[in-house]
Amino acid sequence: MRPRPTNRGIGLAIGGACAVVVGVGLGTVDLVQVGALVLLLVIGAYVITAVRDPGRGRHRLRVLRSVEPSPVHAGSVAHVQVDVAADDLSGRVRLAGLRLGEQASAELSGGRPLRARVTRTDRVVTLAYPVQATRRGRWALGPLVVTRTDPFGVVRASSTLGDAAEIAVWPAITELPVPRGVLVDEPDRVALGARSPSTDDSSLREYQVGDDLRRVHWRSSARRGELVVRSDERAGMRPVTVLLDVPVRPEALEWSISLAASIALAMLDAGHPVRLLGPATSTADAAAASTHARPGPGSRADLLDRTIDIEPPTASAADDQTLAAVRQMLGTSSGGEIVMAVVGPLSGPTRTALAHLASTAQAWAMVRTDPAWSVAEHQEAQHTLDQLRRLGWRACPVRPEEDPVQCWLRMLGARS
Incomplete structure (x- = not known):
């Protein structure tokens, strides 16, 4: 912004100009000199203030x-x-x-x-x-x-x-309880046909950022010339995919993203490799979402970073994004994983794609409803809920702004 005279500066400029005019009219040299000095003061202050920009020059701050x-x-x-x-x-x-x-x-x-x-x-x-x-x-x-x-x-x-x-x-995160008998222990053993690993079942793998340094096997690391860790603590822990169907209405957007992120972090903290699938904001995000993040602080940050730039889709693109995420999951899933979905009313093609997941994965879903919806929207949400249950999903209805913990516990208690 250009320099501007203050009230004092305006007063001095007017006074100096008047003094010069009156001095010339009266032929008083002293008055003219006083007025000229005052004007020079104002002009000099203007120049100095304009030149001494603190953000420019050799002496900038x-x-x-x-x-x-x-x-x-x-x-x-x-x-x-x-x-x-x-x-x-x-x-x-x-x-x-x-x-x-x-x-x-x-x-x-x-x-x-x-x-x-x-x-x-x-x-x-x-x-x-x-x-x-x-x-x-x-x-x-x-x-x-x-x-x-x-x-x-x-x-x-x-x-x-x-x-x-x-x-x-x-997004805001809610700490969700993970009942060990529901998601962590028994389903994993049944699906994998494995017993709980003992300390003698250790296998070694390369160290990854976020791994606990207490798991480093120092003797093998010295022999190989690179850090390796014991991976027995994660043996038998099934990978988890959290599917987020982004709502069109902004009022439900933040709640849905916060709930999906809370689920992803809860499962990550429980020891499961986790990925969060939804609308990709960039090519890099799409590539990163195809792999499951291993438990660790860096993985928490990576999962949360993928939620920052999610925007509500247009009505025509919303279901297309969800269908693309489901197809990505079908193309990269190796079977035997846990799928948790936060979705709204889904189209026929998307429900058909989800049918394949229940045969190879343990599938859970929360289906959004809203009291402000029209009758047709409520019917579509109920149809989605009923069909997911028929396909073998454990699904329950939820409403935006509900307590995430209550929604979570309701889903875990749902029956297919």
């Missing part, structure tokens, strides 16, 4: 912004720290005369001005403030807005300093 935690879950608070630093004497002079203000998306600030705690030294000004992440997505933070004035306070200018940052917001 540096901006370092950090966010903790990042990414952050929707509904949680992240703490932001912004350091504005000067590297030399000229930069410190510029820094001393600045007023700093931060900008943030409404999804982070709630539409209210940010209030920061400011700490100043001669070299660094630090702003620290919290933001409340209200929605899943990627939201802008910054750049800084700096306001500077000349030493006499006659000219003011505002500009931006530093680059904008982006905060990634994961």
Whole structure:
């Protein structure tokens, strides 16, 4: 923004001009000189303020912004720290005369001005403030807005300093209980025909990011020249696929994504390899979703990252996306896995594709309904629920905004 005169500057400019005019009219040299000096003061302040932009030139200021935690879950608070630093004497002079203000998306600030705690030294000004992440997505933070004035306070200018940052917001997650007799132990033994592994059943595999270092087999690692870990703790744990049918209505979108992500993380924490299938936001996402993530912190982050950019589809594309995900699952499944689906009313071709899964997998489903739907939509949802049950799925109806734990327990108690 170009420099603008303050009220004081406007007053001085008018007074100086009047003094020059009156001095010329009266032939008073002293009055003309006083008026000219005042005008030169205003003009000089304008030039100096325009030239000394803190974000440009050899003496520009540096901006370092950090966010903790990042990414952050929707509904949680992240703490932001912004350091504005000067590297030399000229930069410190510029820094001393600045007023700093931060900008943030409404999804982070709630539409209210940010209030920061400011700490100043001669070299660094630090702003620290919290933001409340209200929605899943990627939201802008910054750049800084700096306001500077000349030493006499006659000219003011505002500009931006530093680059904008982006905060990634994961969906809200609910901790879901995993009954060991329902999903982890007995079904796995029945499907695989395997007994529970003992400590003597260890097999070795390459170390992967997220593996517990206590499982490293150091003697074999030294012999091979690379880290290997004992994989007995995951023996007999069936892979899990979570299928997400993204709703068209925005009011059900966040609830569905949060529920599917909560299921995926619950099964991952229980020791199962997990993948989350839904609309792919990129080619890389589609490729990553074709493999099951192994339990570990890195896998949790990868699963959640795939949910950040999901947008509600158009009505015509919604079922096509779900059908494509089911076909991908059929093409990559080796059989004997657990499938958990969060779906709405499905078309005939999609229900037909799902029929093949129940014959090779242990299949569970939550079918969305909504009191605001039309009679035809309710009938389609009920038809989907009935047909999934006939196909061998364990399915139950759920409503958006219900408690995810109650929906989860209802599904586990459902019968095919």
